[in-house]
Structures are given as C-alpha cells and as structure tokens.
Amino acid sequence: MVCGVLAIGCNLAWGRPVAAAPTRGKLEAKATTKASKPKVDQGHPKAAPVSTPARQRAERLGLGTRRAAGELLAGRVSDAWLRSVGSEKAPSTLKFPVAKGWFVRGFGSGAGGYHQAMDIGGELGSNVRAAAPGLVGYAGNELSGYGNLVILIHTGGFVTAYAHNAKNRVVPGQRVERGQVIAELGSTGRSKGPHVHFEFLHGGQNCDPAGLFRPGVRRRDGSTMPLPRTSWPDPKRRPKGLACHPRKHHPGNVTAAPPEATEADPDEPEDGDGAP
C-alpha cells in the first residue's frame, strides 16, 4: 500500500502515469487529474477583459449604465458625451432605421398622446440601423418595458433610441456611422409584435421624427407616407412645425414618477402597440 502511494507520487513527479495494477487504476487517474490542474491553469492564465477603445471611452464617460440611459431618455446630454461623439456636423435629417420596415403608429398616439415615439414594424431579425452618425450611449436591457435597447448620442445634443430589439449589435462607447447596423429587430420588453420603438430627443424633450426621415416614412405596402419633410441643420433652431414635448406618462400610471421613471412604459399593451 505504501509502495503504491509512493509509486504514484514518483510517476507524477515525472509527469507520466505508468501502467499500474488494475486495482489502482481509478486512484491513479484521479491523482493525475488533480495534480495536472495547476499546470494547465499556469499555461492558460485567465484572460484579462479586452480593453477596447469603446470600452475605455464608456468607462471614462460613464456610458452604458442604467443611469446614463435614464439621462439620455430624458434628453439630457452632458458636454463630455457630446465632445466624444466623433462627428462634427449635427445630423440635420434621420435615416429611416428599418429599410423595409413600416409605420405602425406615430408621435402623440395612444391614450392622452403619451406615445412620443414612432413605432416601426418589421420582420423579426431584420437590421435596425443608426438614424444618424453618433456614439453609443447605452446598449442593454435594464430599463423596464424597453427590452433590448440601444441609445445613440448625436452632435448637436440629439438622441435617438431603438427599443424592443431581438439583439443589440453595438456596445457602449462605440462610434457608429449613419446607416450602420446597431441591432436586430425584435419584440423584447413590453411589446406585442416585432417592431422598433424609436424615440428622438433634443433639449430635454421628445420630438416628432416623422418629417426628418429619409427617404421617408414607409408604409407596409412599400409606399411612402405623404408627410411634410423638414430638416434640422442648426440644433439651436428647431424647424417650424416640428413638435417637441416633455415626456408624458401613460394616464394609467397613477403612481408618482421617480426620476428614472422616464424609462418606464414605452409601449402600453392596451393600445395594441406594435401588432402589425
């Protein structure tokens, strides 16, 4: 018995198990596995988190947090965030974010006009694209009702948000081009069917994006809605006729709104939201 244990020790010291009596086979195998583990770990140290420029930027600026998302959905953009957008010109117009998507409902719809966003229906998994060049301020799923959510910050203090995604395809701190794929269209969060809940904010208010979309707002049959088109080249001068309002809450929400309640209830099911 003693010899057997010693034999195992010797074998391990040389790094090679030798044929042993059948009765000790299990014991040897176990001992070999245990003794080998540290070796393997040494050879493959735990990988350090990859520190990409986007990650560094997000950490430095406090992007990607629930708090950042709450600020952005209230239309508040810090100077430090704006300096990091990486695009010199304000967007002026917005790209319709789902190429073959269709209008479901618009700004000011829903009970009491609380829905200050546009819902764009589309095929599950289709590409959701950045409406303008910008910086990813948030990409996560921590806000009630929104599901997988991406929020972009744009030059001039504009913010766009894309909710209910099947999957987010960008990370906080990342810079994106106009038209770049940022998510896959889905129905996560409070949603009755695949669509993008698109919000457009400026100066602490939600604004109606409809007239800014290019090539226009598409209907399900492929036609373009006959809407008056406008552009917003100077962030300080809002175009005439473009509506902006402080965020409204659904009339059914009777509880007092905490500061971050701006994130709650993007789409209320009783309004048949998003069900194409």
Ligand SMILES: [Zn+2]
């Ligand atoms: Zn919506």
